[in-house]
Amino acid sequence: MSSNNNEWRSAAVSTGTTIIAVRYDGGVVIGSDSRASMGGEYVSSRVINKVVQVHDKIFCCMSGSLADAQAVTNAVIHKLNFHSMQMGEPPLVQSAASIMREFCYNHRDELSAGFIVAGWDRKKGAQVFDVSMGGMVVEQEFTIGGSGSTYIYGYVDAKFKPGMTRQQCVTFTTNAITLAMDRDNVSGGVVHLAVVTESGAERQLIPGNKLPVFQRI
Amino acid sequence: MQGGSACDGGSKGLKMGTTIIAIEFDGGVVLGSDSRVSAGESVVNRVMNKLSPLHDKIYCALSGSAADAQTIAEIVSYQLDVHSIEVGQDPLVRSAATLVRNISYKYKEELSAHLIVAGWDRRDGGQVFATLNGLLSRQPFAVGGSGSFYVYGFVDAEYKPSMTKEECQQFVTNTLSLAMSRDGSSGGVAFLVTIDDKGVEEKCILGNQLPTFHDP
Numbered sequence: 001m002s003s004n005n006n007e008w009r010s011a012a013v014s015t016g017t018t019i020i021a022v023r024y025d026g027g028v029v030i031g032s033d034s035r036a037s038m039g040g041e042y043v044s045s046r047v048i049n050k051v052v053q054v055h056d057k058i059f060c061c062m063s064g065s066l067a068d069a070q071a072v073t074n075a076v077i078h079k080l081n082f083h084s085m086q087m088g089e090p091p092l093v094q095s096a097a098s099i100m101r102e103f104c105y106n107h108r109d110e111l112s113a114g115f116i117v118a119g120w121d122r123k124k125g126a127q128v129f130d131v132s133m134g135g136m137v138v139e140q141e142f143t144i145g146g147s148g149s150t151y152i153y154g155y156v157d158a159k160f161k162p163g164m165t166r167q168q169c170v171t172f173t174t175n176a177i178t179l180a181m182d183r184d185n186v187s188g189g190v191v192h193l194a195v196v197t198e199s200g201a202e203r204q205l206i207p208g209n210k211l212p213v214f215q216r217i
Numbered sequence: 218m219q220g221g222s223a224c225d226g227g228s229k230g231l232k233m234g235t236t237i238i239a240i241e242f243d244g245g246v247v248l249g250s251d252s253r254v255s256a257g258e259s260v261v262n263r264v265m266n267k268l269s270p271l272h273d274k275i276y277c278a279l280s281g282s283a284a285d286a287q288t289i290a291e292i293v294s295y296q297l298d299v300h301s302i303e304v305g306q307d308p309l310v311r312s313a314a315t316l317v318r319n320i321s322y323k324y325k326e327e328l329s330a331h332l333i334v335a336g337w338d339r340r341d342g343g344q345v346f347a348t349l350n351g352l353l354s355r356q357p358f359a360v361g362g363s364g365s366f367y368v369y370g371f372v373d374a375e376y377k378p379s380m381t382k383e384e385c386q387q388f389v390t391n392t393l394s395l396a397m398s399r400d401g402s403s404g405g406v407a408f409l410v411t412i413d414d415k416g417v418e419e420k421c422i423l424g425n426q427l428p429t430f431h432d433p
Binding site for chain 2: 150151153154155156157158159160161175176179180182183214
């Protein structure tokens, strides 16, 4: 089953993707897959990390057009750094989400990227914000995004329980991304994880052969 | 509700944006569906039973264009009737699925419907066949319809081989409930049909009796 067109050569690089962030008492767990595709047919990178650190304890996940996502993320890093220097203290997660939203909303006609902003701050602790494509911001206990997220709505609705521990959240996140990668052909590769708590941020990478295996038919 | 929007249904066609599922257990099958029929943005029937009998112990689950799916089911029901008289015994589930597949494949450009065929016969017990786009594939379980995309992850994770009849019924109910809460084109009540060697059991689970999950 192959196609003979070469449209992918002129297609934009997109992170057809699966991203997820979930909050627990004490921190957040953030995860993504690692595939960047062009035209839905060519995998232009199989090891890209879509979990970007925008500040010491604030991360954001990218989805949609990779160029747009990177441009916005870099602008946010710059602005957040400046804001934090002016305030003289680490920025709030809500500030990062707000800055992200400003860019997404003001340029909503030109951009095509969605984000999840998650992290820890001293005022409200662990938070997860979903900053979707037009610039809407919603704070939630957990959120999923990207093309692969469609396939795991049922799974995360069924499996999420308030009051999970850090390890349970890591398992929840890894399972969700694996299931999405199994069904979405523009998500794949390895699972990138980041865990942010009061004491700092820790990154983790789970290679393809260590991912959970679900029943196959 | 303005009259204008209510009349849009005619041009958009009745669509069963839907969630359908069928799963096999040792000795039979369980089929499930939601009950919403939409025309554009309006719900024209909120209690439609999309599980349609093709023969005594063979049912099919309808999705896609309501007219196309119902017509295929009626034609196959007639063809199966004739076939079972010719062979002098109850038809095989595979025969029913093949008849559905033949119509879906031959008219694949004109039709827009996906039927999942499931039932019980004496030769191979419970069987589930998917006939999407004109293929014929026997599977331990199959999901279909617009709502199915949201529950692929859930069914991949939760399915275990060798589940009992009750576990299958619970699996189907949970899957339908999750899909109905996320898919705008699925909703209403859940219909379940369980077929085994003893007979056919039809059940309807009302909206407020469906299992609830995390609702942000």
